[in-house]
């Protein structure tokens with residue numbers, strides 16, 4: 001089940017956190033994985049080394065995926081190295097949490113560019129090679145906040161809700177070529193990103209989660225693996241929440 005041998009996968013923002021967890025699991029299932037980062041070369045090398053130590057294959061490519069030209073280089077370098085792209089996981093993301101009254105235009109722009117424009121940049125760049133192969137998997141990491149909203153996160157929630165609209169629209173455009181486009185919506189997973197949440201908010205999230213705990217990197221990676229697999233061939237345009245029941249749609 002879920003064998004990715006001979007597949008090539010790019011995971012954006014995979015130098016740590018959820019992206020690193022996804023990259024490791026896809027590699028463990030046989031995929032050749034491109035580890036991408038913007039500004040953490042050492043952490044990215046550590047992820048690649050861990051994959052190789054487990055007998056997998058990984059390459060590190062630096063690119064700020066919010067910048068169109070850099071996203072294009074990431075995809076081109078991957079094709080130059082491996083000759084194909086089978087799986088794109090748009091995971092890179094960031095936060096600049098502020099109430100709307102205090103949010104500066106540059107904090108809005110940075111979050112939208114990193115979280116949403118990056119999804120357009122990378123997805124557009126892979127669509128032609130995937131169309132030629134008449135096969136492909138695009139998995140976009142959104143957030144339950146994109147479904148529920150969250151005070152202090154208008155920029156982040158807008159970017160994540162935007163990803164959901166993008167996912168459904170692109171799924172309709174490319175379905176006839178057997179390319180699937182889905183989104184995974186994690187709930188609360190402890191990472192550098194969520195480390196900045198106040199303790200009070202962390203406890204309240206856990207209390208409101210029916211499964212009574214935070215998510216793990218493995219919880220999210222398993223959902224991505226499924227959607228990346230041949231077994232998920234008839235699933236597209238969907239949002240799979242991995243949140244312990246925090247936000248039920």
Ligand SMILES: NC(=O)c1ccc[n+]([C@@H]2O[C@H](COP(=O)([O-])OP(=O)(O)OC[C@H]3O[C@@H](n4cnc5c(N)ncnc54)[C@H](OP(=O)(O)O)[C@@H]3O)[C@@H](O)[C@H]2O)c1
Pocket residue numbers: 012013014015016017018019036037038039040041063064065066091092093094114141142143144185186187188189190191192193194
């Ligand atoms: N943790 C959660 O609870 C949670 C919940 C829902 C959704 N998510 C989503 O899951 C994804 C991963 O989050 P995380 O918690 O693992 O965050 P994280 O630990 O902060 O990791 C973010 C990763 O993205 C990379 N990155 C950031 N901006 C980039 C850019 N412009 N270009 C390329 N790489 C970039 C970072 O690398 P550099 O250091 O090199 O920039 C890092 O590898 C995000 O999309 C986030 O919104 C997380």
